[in-house]
Amino acid sequence: MSPLQNTEKLYAILQAPRKNQPQDSFRLRVCFAKRGRAVMLSHLEVAHALERAVRRAGLPYAITQGFSPHMKIAFGAALPVGIGGERELFDVFLTSYIPPEEAHLALRDASVPDLFIVSCEYIERSAPAASNAYPVSLYEARIDGQLEGPLMPPPFITVVRKGKEKVLQVPDYLVAGPKVEGDSIQFALLARQEGSMRPDALLNAMLEGESNIRVRSLTRIHQLSDPYALPF
Amino acid sequence: MTDLWPQLSLLLPRVARPVRYINHEYGAVHRYDTDDPTDASFCMVYPDTYELGQANQAIRILVNAVNATEGMWAERAFLPDPEFADLMREEGLPLFSLESCAPLSEFTCVGITLPHELAATNVLETLDLAGIPLRASERGEAEPFVMAGGPCTYNPEPYAPFFDCMCIGEGEEAMPETVACIRDGRRAGKSRQEILVDLARIPGTYVPSLYEPVENPAEVGAMVRPIHEAAPAVVHKRVWEGFAESSGWEPCIVPFADLVHDRLNVEILRGCARGCRFCQAGMTYRPVRERSAENIVQSVLTGLKETGYDEVSLTSLSTTDHSQIEQILSRLGTELSGTGIRVSIPSQRLDSFGVGMAKLVAGEKRSGLTFAPEAGTQRLRDVINKNVTEDDLFNAIEAAFKAGWRRCKLYFMIGLPTETDEDVKGIASLVQRAYDCAREVTPPDQRGRIQIGASCALFVPKAQTPFQWCGQIPPEEALRRVNLLRNSVKYKQVRINWHDPATSFVEALMSRGGRECADLLQGAWERGSRFDAWTEHFREDAWRESAAACGLDVDAAAQRSFELREVLPWQHISCGVSLGYLRAEYRRALEGQTTPDCTFESCTGCGLCQDLNTDIYIQEARS
Numbered sequence: 001m002s003p004l005q006n007t008e009k010l011y012a013i014l015q016a017p018r019k020n021q022p023q024d025s026f027r028l029r030v031c032f033a034k035r036g037r038a039v040m041l042s043h044l045e046v047a048h049a050l051e052r053a054v055r056r057a058g059l060p061y062a063i064t065q066g067f068s069p070h071m072k073i074a075f076g077a078a079l080p081v082g083i084g085g086e087r088e089l090f091d092v093f094l095t096s097y098i099p100p101e102e103a104h105l106a107l108r109d110a111s112v113p114d115l116f117i118v119s120c121e122y123i124e125r126s127a128p129a130a131s132n133a134y135p136v137s138l139y140e141a142r143i144d145g146q147l148e149g150p151l152m153p154p155p156f157i158t159v160v161r162k163g164k165e166k167v168l169q170v171p172d173y174l175v176a177g178p179k180v181e182g183d184s185i186q187f188a189l190l191a192r193q194e195g196s197m198r199p200d201a202l203l204n205a206m207l208e209g210e211s212n213i214r215v216r217s218l219t220r221i222h223q224l225s226d227p228y229a230l231p232f
Numbered sequence: 233m234t235d236l237w238p239q240l241s242l243l244l245p246r247v248a249r250p251v252r253y254i255n256h257e258y259g260a261v262h263r264y265d266t267d268d269p270t271d272a273s274f275c276m277v278y279p280d281t282y283e284l285g286q287a288n289q290a291i292r293i294l295v296n297a298v299n300a301t302e303g304m305w306a307e308r309a310f311l312p313d314p315e316f317a318d319l320m321r322e323e324g325l326p327l328f329s330l331e332s333c334a335p336l337s338e339f340t341c342v343g344i345t346l347p348h349e350l351a352a353t354n355v356l357e358t359l360d361l362a363g364i365p366l367r368a369s370e371r372g373e374a375e376p377f378v379m380a381g382g383p384c385t386y387n388p389e390p391y392a393p394f395f396d397c398m399c400i401g402e403g404e405e406a407m408p409e410t411v412a413c414i415r416d417g418r419r420a421g422k423s424r425q426e427i428l429v430d431l432a433r434i435p436g437t438y439v440p441s442l443y444e445p446v447e448n449p450a451e452v453g454a455m456v457r458p459i460h461e462a463a464p465a466v467v468h469k470r471v472w473e474g475f476a477e478s479s480g481w482e483p484c485i486v487p488f489a490d491l492v493h494d495r496l497n498v499e500i501l502r503g504c505a506r507g508c509r510f511c512q513a514g515m516t517y518r519p520v521r522e523r524s525a526e527n528i529v530q531s532v533l534t535g536l537k538e539t540g541y542d543e544v545s546l547t548s549l550s551t552t553d554h555s556q557i558e559q560i561l562s563r564l565g566t567e568l569s570g571t572g573i574r575v576s577i578p579s580q581r582l583d584s585f586g587v588g589m590a591k592l593v594a595g596e597k598r599s600g601l602t603f604a605p606e607a608g609t610q611r612l613r614d615v616i617n618k619n620v621t622e623d624d625l626f627n628a629i630e631a632a633f634k635a636g637w638r639r640c641k642l643y644f645m646i647g648l649p650t651e652t653d654e655d656v657k658g659i660a661s662l663v664q665r666a667y668d669c670a671r672e673v674t675p676p677d678q679r680g681r682i683q684i685g686a687s688c689a690l691f692v693p694k695a696q697t698p699f700q701w702c703g704q705i706p707p708e709e710a711l712r713r714v715n716l717l718r719n720s721v722k723y724k725q726v727r728i729n730w731h732d733p734a735t736s737f738v739e740a741l742m743s744r745g746g747r748e749c750a751d752l753l754q755g756a757w758e759r760g761s762r763f764d765a766w767t768e769h770f771r772e773d774a775w776r777e778s779a780a781a782c783g784l785d786v787d788a789a790a791q792r793s794f795e796l797r798e799v800l801p802w803q804h805i806s807c808g809v810s811l812g813y814l815r816a817e818y819r820r821a822l823e824g825q826t827t828p829d830c831t832f833e834s835c836t837g838c839g840l841c842q843d844l845n846t847d848i849y850i851q852e853a854r855s
Contacts, residue, residue, distance in 0.1 A: 038488075040250040045488045052258070052486055052540030063572035070542065070572050082245055110540070112258050 026094040027125050028059075028103060031118040034085040038114035039217070043078035047090075049115055050075075054092055056110035059103060062093040076130035076223065077137065077191060080198055084219040087118065089130040097122075134223035135192075136175060138230065139199045141185040141219075145212040151178045151185065157205045159198070173197040175227045178206060183216075188230055233273070233334035239325055240333060247316045251489040252282035255330040258486040259539070261295075262331055263305045272304040272340040272415030274407075275329045275376075278311075279344055279354035280765070285310040287491040289499065289547070290345050290382060292484050294407050301408040304415060307331040307339075311354055314763060317361055327362040336362035341377040341414055343407070346384035346391065349692075349742035350735055350765035355380075355394060356757040366754065368396045368441055373424050377414050377431075381407070385438070386469075386516055387695035387802035389455070390742050390749035392440035397431045400805060401469025401516075406436050432463040436470035438805065439463060445747065449799035455746055456804055468806045468844060469516070475502055476521040476849045480531030486539045495543035495576070496535045500528050500560070504549035505829045505848070506581075507836070508606070509617045509821050510648065512694035513549055515814075516807040518840050520831045521849040525556035529563050536573060543574045551577045552584040553831070555852040561592045582620040585628040590635035600639035600683075601632050607648060608658025614824045615650050617698075617817075622662065626669045629684075633670040639683040642666065646713050647691040647705040649821065656713045659686060660720035660728075667726055685727040688714065692739040695802045696809065698817035703793040704740045707733050734772055735764060740790035746801035752782050810839035 034046060041049070051071055054061055062072040076089035098106075104120040111117055127133070156169050173196070177187030185206075189197055200218055207213050224230065244250040276295050278285025285291060291308060298306035307329035312320060320326070326335045336342050342364065344355055356366055364378060365371050371378070380391060381399040388398050399406045413434060417427035432439040442463040443456040458465055480498045487494070503520035504513065523531075532544050544564075551557065564575050580589070582603050605625055607613045613620065625642075632640060644659050667684045674682055690710050693702045705713075710733050718728055741749055755778030756771075763769035779786040794800060796815055803811070813836075820827060830836045832854045841847050 037254040037256050040244055040254050041488055042251070045251055045490070048490070049258070049486075049488055051542070055536070055540035055542070056258075056538065058537070063570070081250065112256060114256055 025125070026097055027091055027123050027127070028094055028098075028100070028120055029089060029091050029123045029130065030103075030107065030120050032085075032088050032090070032111070033116040033118055034079060034088055034114070035116065035219075036114035038112070039082060039084040039219075042081050043075070046079075046088075046115065047073075047075050050090060050111065053107060053111040053115070053117075057103070057106035059092065059098060059106065060095045062095050074129055074131065077134065077196075079220060080200065082218070083139075083200060084217060086219060086221045087223060088220070089134075089223070091123070091130050134225050136188055136190055136224040136227050136230065137199070137220050138176075138186065138188045138222040138224065139203075139218060140221045141203055142216040143183050143185060144214045144216055145210075147180065147213065148210060151180055151206050153178065153187075153202070154205050154208075157197070157201055159201055161195075168197050170197070170202065174202065176230045176232055179232050186221075186232070188224075188227065190227065233332050233338045235333055236325060236328045236335060237333040239323070240328065243316075243319060243323060243325065246319065248313060249489065252310065252312070253330070254488070255333065257488055259483060260331060260485050261299055261305075261483075267305070268303065270415070270419055272411050272418070273338075274298045274304060274306045274411050275309050275336050275339040275342045276306055277309045277336070277342060277344045277358055278347070279351045279358050280311055280347075280763070281313055282310045282487075282489060283491050286485070286487050286489070287493040288345065288347065289497055290347075290403070292482070294343065294381075294403050296482050297404050297407055298411055301412070304408065304411045307334070309336060309358075311358055311361070314769060317357065317762075320361065327358065337364050337376060339376045340418065341379055341411055343379045343381060344395075345382040346380050347382055348765070349384060349739040352384075352390065352738075352742050352753050353757040353761040353764055355391065356754060357762045359394065360757075367393050369393065371396070371424070377424075377427070379410060383512060383516065384742070386512065386805055386807055387743060387745075388438055388440065388805060389747045389801045390745045390753055392747050393750045394754075395440060396428060398438040398440070399470070400436045400438055400467055401807070402472040402475075403470070404472040404474070406434065406470045409434050410437065429460055429462045432460065436468065438467045443804070453799060454804040455799055455801050466804050466806050469808060471519070471808070471844050471846050473846065476523055478523075480523050480528050481535045481538075484535075484539060486541070493545065494541075495545050496532070496539055496541040497545050497547045498528060498531050498535060499523075499548060500546045500551060501548040501554050503848075504553070505831050505836075505838075506550060506553075506619065507617050507817070507827050507829060509615070509698040509817055510606075510645065510691060510694070512697050515696050515809045515838075517549060518808060518838065519846055519848045520553075522554055522556070522851045524851050525559045525563070528560050529567070532564060532575075533567060536568075542572060543576060545576045545578055547578055550581060552581055552589065553854065555850050555854045558588070558592075565592065582624040582628045586631055590631040590637070600641060601637050602641045602643065603628060604643035605662065606643065606645050607651075607655060608644065608660070608662050609655045611824060612648060612651060612655045612658070614826050615821045616648055617821070617826050619826055619829075622665075625662065625666060629666050629669045630673050633682075634673045638674070638678065638681045640666070640670065640685075642684070642686045644686055644688045645691045646688050646717070647710055649691075649699055649702045651705075651713075653713075653716060656716050657720045659688070659717055660722075663726050663728075664721065664723050667723055682725065683727075684725070685729060686717075687729045687731065688717065689731040690733045690736040692736060692743055694743050695800070696805075696807045696814075698814050698821060700744065700800065700814065701794040701796060701798075701818060703791040704736060706787065706791055707736070710736075732767065735770055737786055737790040738764060738775055741786055744801065745789065748782070748784065752778050752784055752786070755779075755781050806843070808838075808840035808844045810843065813838045 063069045072093035074091045079085050100120045108117040153170050173189050175188045175190045179186045295306040309329045377396045380395045385398045428439050442460045444459050446452045449455050501522040503517045505520050663686045714730050756775045759774035761771045761774040
């Protein structure tokens, strides 16, 4: 006799429609920092690490009802490998209300220090996606060494995408800066429908010829919905 | 210890996948600065990149075992990819551990697992990149003790000169004992040589330098003999008696990087006594021991909570053989319902994959299924003692395709002992009939999506198995048989994949070679061989040039059949299964006689339980 003959009925239990399936009623927006060694993570790696943190935190996350059920979670605009972020975002949908400060503490304890949970708040279920709501990114580079001259953005930069060279007009993307203050260089980039400009590509282009400069860090310090809200 | 992070961090922007080197994963254990400075430090190395190594369960088990023991601590290290290895050499950065980012050469002991034959050159790459002398005989008093463990230590001879000691069998207890022995020796001011002698007294430990080759193997009964009274003539593997009673959950690191197997692993049973005659794991991991259903279910739930994984794999050599598998799967199904968490099973036997199992294992997802009939005819399946029939295959296919699967891959071996052209054609026939079977139970509008393929690999004879005496067929013959197979397949929907046999001679040599293969191995590495398991890095020319320099005919060695009475290079290492049993099994194979599984029927006399004073441990009767 096969040890598995009774499994028909067990399967029926497994597959039965779940009554009163809880709804994804609560949309928790989580703000986190990507810093320290975690700046070397890719967007996908950050996403996986935080999804696991949500599960470890024991939050009542909603799952999708499709072919391959998974957590209902949505991440903000991607950061490239090597670039940190002080106010990065993701939204996770919950099936029941957890006080935001409670969710915040649970998530902070469940995450690694280099993916630091800054804050949690509930937002409208219909609010724009975190990836679209803030098209303006303010970056700050910290540098070692003395700049020889004023920092001039080039008129365009050439990037390679999927094996093809592409020319990006810098004024289409650069909406503020560069502003130099001590060891800090700040500039803001606008994400466009057709794509974005990598901040490290622009920074490297601006620093060309500055052989004494070493970039210590490059961090997205703010994400804004409106270029006019920029501090400079 | 020296902190190499400042140097490493400057290089990271220039390397591929820096996530491999940054450490700080969730669950990584760090030593306190206030700990006793005379504590022993142990660095556990997997000789391949992070993605493969971090997924390896032995690494987790041994690091945990050492960290749980007073007076010692463990860290992990992996090989960088070849490009970064070259950059590290240019920049003078030695191989480092992850947790402290310390040079391997500063550790008390370095353990390297030997997972498969094609990792052999990576062992030397590891030592060289770490700045540790390749040969044990060249290491000074202050240098680490380099230890090996894992599957390839069941024929340790090709690796013998490179290791100070080798731990044969299960390391849960043996590894902390070994580290403690070295620590105590160092604290007592003993010389390296004195410590090696102490190590040889630990059961299951092989200290190659305490053995010398003999000129009359037939009289001695081994190719080497001890030159010190502390070293046993035969080293018996270790068995961890606590396995079945221990928790299936133990702390684990949750990596940032996507691994080859990125999920929670819960080992539900150890050992497999099905007795496939080509299979080394089936002989070396005996006896069969099951953890209880209660233990497993609690371990899975705790593990998922602690790690946050969305998938758990119930691991073992043959998971569906667990006497309580049905209970385990159904309880997990209930507990995990509505969480989006998947339960997967790494290997499924054809004869236990029925309708019920088809529905229980995959939850809601239907990715591809894999079965391993291994041979195309019943005659040959009896020779290898696979003990599955065509009907088992067709029933499994029917159950799977009825339950919604549309993809199935079948594994076969080419070049098994006694294989004839009829057996090769039998593979084609079997796969085509499997396709017919799948088509019959699939709705007409979905038949276009059916994918049934066969993956074939060349048989590699393994030490400590009933086929250890058998030679490998020549590559030309292997190609002829594969072409015969391809030409025998008439269905254009059935795909035959063939694993390139270029590396097979290396596998055969490292699997069954003697100490002479150590020079061959070092020569191949010196000529640029590393990452042999990665097709794009395998350098056949380097191996062949090294063989020529050593005066070895590698093809003849790979293809050589041993006489049954001949002394084998690994005869001083015992996995517990007696030589007499292996010989009897070999004879039964030639006669096409099968041998049952002792966990389903009575003892088959492999000798292991008596020899190692142990026993099988199953939760309920298997049926």
